[in-house]
Amino acid sequence: xxxxxxxxxxxxxxxxxxxxxxxxxxxxxxxxxxxxxxxxxxxxxxxxxxxxxxxxxxxxxxxxxxxxxxxxxxxxxxxxxxxxxxxxxxxxxxxxxxxxxxxxxxxxxxxxxxxxxxxxxxxxxxxxxxxxxxxxxxxxxxxxxxxxxxxxxxxxxxxxxxxxxxxxxxxxxxxxxxxxxxxxxxxxxxxxxxxxxxxxxxxxxxxxxxxxxxxxxxxxxxxxxxxxxxxxxxxxxxxxxxxxxxxxxxxxxxxxxxxxxxxxxxxxxxxxxxxxxxxxxxxxxxxxxxxxxxxxxxxxxxxxxxxxxxxxxxxxxxxxxxxxxxxxxxxxxxxxxxxxxxxxxxxxxxxxxxxxxxxxxxxxxxxxxxxxxxxxxxxxxxxxxxxxxxxxxxxx
Numbered sequence: 001x002x003x004x005x006x007x008x009x010x011x012x013x014x015x016x017x018x019x020x021x022x023x024x025x026x027x028x029x030x031x032x033x034x035x036x037x038x039x040x041x042x043x044x045x046x047x048x049x050x051x052x053x054x055x056x057x058x059x060x061x062x063x064x065x066x067x068x069x070x071x072x073x074x075x076x077x078x079x080x081x082x083x084x085x086x087x088x089x090x091x092x093x094x095x096x097x098x099x100x101x102x103x104x105x106x107x108x109x110x111x112x113x114x115x116x117x118x119x120x121x122x123x124x125x126x127x128x129x130x131x132x133x134x135x136x137x138x139x140x141x142x143x144x145x146x147x148x149x150x151x152x153x154x155x156x157x158x159x160x161x162x163x164x165x166x167x168x169x170x171x172x173x174x175x176x177x178x179x180x181x182x183x184x185x186x187x188x189x190x191x192x193x194x195x196x197x198x199x200x201x202x203x204x205x206x207x208x209x210x211x212x213x214x215x216x217x218x219x220x221x222x223x224x225x226x227x228x229x230x231x232x233x234x235x236x237x238x239x240x241x242x243x244x245x246x247x248x249x250x251x252x253x254x255x256x257x258x259x260x261x262x263x264x265x266x267x268x269x270x271x272x273x274x275x276x277x278x279x280x281x282x283x284x285x286x287x288x289x290x291x292x293x294x295x296x297x298x299x300x301x302x303x304x305x306x307x308x309x310x311x312x313x314x315x316x317x318x319x320x321x322x323x324x325x326x327x328x329x330x331x332x333x334x335x336x337x338x339x340x341x342x343x344x345x346x347x348x349x350x351x352x353x354x355x356x357x358x359x360x361x362x363x364x365x366x367x368x369x370x371x372x373x374x375x376x377x378x379x380x381x382x383x384x385x386x387x388x389x390x391x392x393x394x395x396x
Contacts, residue, residue, distance in 0.1 A: 008324075008391060008394055008395060012394055016328075016390055016391070017327055017328060020328055020383055020386055020387050020390075021327070021328045022328060022329040022380075022383065023329070024329065025329045025330075025331065026329060026330050026331060026371050026376070026377070027331050028332055028333045028370070028372075029205050029371070029373050030375065030376070031205075031209055032264065032268050032373065032375050034257075034260040034261070034264070038260060039256070039257065039260060042256045042257075042259065042260055043256055045057070045058070046058060046252045046253065046256060051252060052251055052252050052253070053249055053250075053251040053252060054249065055249070056251075056252045057252075058252045058255040058256050058259065059077060059249075059250060059251075059252060059255045061255070061259065062077065062210075062250075062255040062258045062259050062262070063075055063076070063077055065259065065262055066215065066258075066262065069265075070183065070190050071185075071190035071193075072190055072192050072193060072217045073221075074217065074218040074219070074220065074221055074224040075215050075217050075218075076215060076216045076218065076224055076227045076228050077210075077214075077249075077250040077255065078213065078214040078215060078216065078231060078250055079212060079214070079247075079249060079250055079251070079254075080201070080202075080203065080212045080213060080248075081108070081179050081200065081201030081202070081213075081214030081215075082108040082111070082112060082214070083214070083231070083248040084199045084200070084201075084214035084215060084216045084248065085108065085109070085112045085175075085177060085199040085214075085216075086112045086115055086116065086246075086248075087216060087227055087231050087246070087248055088175055088197040088199055088227070089112060089113070089116045089118070089175065090230055091197065091216075091218075091226050091227045092147070092173050092175065092196055094116060094118060094146050094147050095116045096117050096118060096146070097118060097119070097144040097146040098118065098119045098120075098121050098142065098144045098145050098146060099113050099118050099119075099120060099121065099145070099146055099147045099148070099149050100120075100123050100132075100137055100140050100141070100145060100147075100148050100149070101113065101121070101122065101123065101148070101149040101150070101151070102122065102125055102131070102149075102150070102151050102153075102360070103122040103124075103339040103340050103341035103352070103360045104125045104130055104151075104153060104336050104339060104340075104360045104363055104364065105151045105153065105177065105336060105340055106179070106336065106340075107340050109151055109177050109340065110340045110343075113149070118146070119144075120346060120349065120351070121140050121142075121145070121351045122341045122346075122349070122351040122352055122356075122357060122360075123136050123137055123140055123351070124136055124356065124357045124358065124360055125153075125357075125360045125363065126359070127359050127363075128292070129153065129154075129158075129292070129295070130153045130154065130156070130292075130306075130360075130363055130367075131150065131152065131153050131156055131157075131158045131159070132148075132150050132151065132163075133359070134158070134159040134162040134163050134166065135162075137163065138170075140351065141166075141170050141172070145170070145172060146172065146173065147167075147172050147174065147175060148163055148166070148167055148172055148173075148175070149175045149176075150163060150174070150175075150176050150195070151177040151180075152176060152177070152180055152181040152184065152191060153180065154180055154292065154303065154304040154306060155181045155182075155184045155300055155302075155303050155304070156292070156295060156298070156300075157181070157186045157191050157295065157298050158176065160176075160191075160194040160195070163195075164194065164195075174194075174195040174196050175195055175196060175198070175199070176191075176192075176194065176195045176197070177199055178191065178192055178198045178199055178200050178217075179199065179200065179201035179203075179206070179214075180301075180303050180304065181198075181200070181301070182202075182206060182208045182301055182303070183207065183266075183269060183299075183301045184298060184299060184300060184301050185298065185299040186297060186298050186299075191298075192217040193217075193219075196219065197216055197218055197219070198216070198217040199214060199215070199216055199217075200214055200215040200216075201213075201214045202214055202215070202254075202258065206303065207265065207268060207269060207272070207301045207302075207303045208258070208261055208262065208265045209257070209258070209261055210250065210255065210257050210258035210261070211254055211257055213250050213254050213258065229242065229243065229245060230245045230246070230248075231245065231246065231247070231248035231249055232245060232247070232248075232249060233245045233246065267374070268374040269301050269302060269374075271374035271375070272301070272302035272303070272372055272373065272374055273300075275302070275372050275373075275378065275380075275381060276302045278381040278382065279291070279305055279307075279372075279381040279384070279385075280293075281381075282381050282382050282384075282385035283307065283381075283385050283388070286314075286385065286388050286389050286392060287313045287314060287392060287396075288309060288310040288311070288313030288314025288315065289308070289309060289310075289314060289388060290307065290308045290310065291305075291306075291307050291308075292306060303372075304335070304369050304372065305369060305370045305371075305372040306335070306367050306368065306370075307367075307368050307369075307370060308363070308366040308368075309321050309366050309368055310366065314388075314395075315391075315392055315395035315396055316391070316392075317365075318334065318365060318366050318367070319334075321368060321388070322334060322368060324387075324391065325384070325387065328383075328387055330371065330383075330384060330387075331371065332368050332369060332370055332371070333369045334364075334367065334369075335367065335369045336364060336367070337364045337365070337367065338364060339357070339360055339364045341357060370384060371384075
């Protein structure tokens with residue numbers, strides 16, 4: 001017998017599916033695309049110049065416009081966010097020792113440490129933002145600690161001032177995985193100005209996309225030049241290679257797509273905000289379903305809409321709710337489950353032991369990201385809430 005069948009009568013479930021099931025599948029995210037003709041027109045200059053990559057005209061234009069839009073001075077475009085973060089660590093000469101980071105993140109955050117021969121030291125997370133718990137960082141600092149790698153989870157800003165002060169006391173670098181934080185502002189300033197470097201992801205699932213892509217934000221022009229050298233094979237000029245690098249460049253086709261996306265990204269964020277507000281209204285009083293709220297000093301981008309399913313209060317666990325919503329043609333995501341600290345390559349680390357990460361373990365058991373994107377049918381939040389409310393009433 002399935003977990004759903006044990007808790008919800010099959011006839012009742014069939015009735016609910018007939019009443020609320022959607023005729024077309026709803027994905028957890030979906031890119032908002034420009035028209036194909038508009039994209040084709042944007043490539044005409046690329047074709048006429050026969051310049052497809054290597055710091056072309058469109059690449060330079062996107063860099064300049066992104067810097068202005070985001071409120072930063074020094075930005076370097078990349079083929080994807082993972083390579084961007086890998087290079088950021090190299091640019092800061094973090095290539096050994098230990099780095100304190102979070103287990104509640106996409107695996108790439110820890111993987112780039114591994115590729116730089118760095119041992120991750122996992123720190124538990126806050127229960128309101130799911131970011132690294134700054135109050136627990138200092139106890140994890142040891143003789144081999146080189147840096148703190150924070151993640152602005154779901155675009156929620158980390159405690160950047162507290163982390164800055166800890167790093168200053170101990171002579172550590174601070175890097176932020178800002179993959180979720182495009183356009184997020186903290187107290188009126190870009191979140192990306194904090195730390196020694198920040199990485200952005202422009203993957204197709206993000207608020208702003210270049211199909212694949214990413215960027216590094218540097219605090220100085222000198223460091224930006226180093227980043228650019230590292231992402232281009234270590235080449236300084238036509239006849240000089242000054243260090244080992246790799247190929248992390250963004251091409252002209254990606255950049256052209258990004259320029260079109262940049263025109264509409266604020267409308268995309270506004271539409272997502274309306275969806276998030278609708279979810280909050282309709283889910284507000286369902287027992288066992290809790291939501292994150294906007295932080296008072298932050299401007300959010302609404303890239304994700306996570307909820308927590310409390311098994312005891314709701315009557316079903318998160319995994320069952322995940323499976324249940326699929327019956328109604330609604331896809332969700334257990335993001336982030338499992339914790340990256342559970343991966344075999346990290347699970348034996350002393351800091352990966354579950355009893356040291358109680359908040360992260362609970363979040364990974366309970367979190368469920370609901371569908372949110374700019375073109376989502378505005379009725380979906382109400383439908384999701386009705387399903388969850390009626391199923392809870394039946395189970396109760």
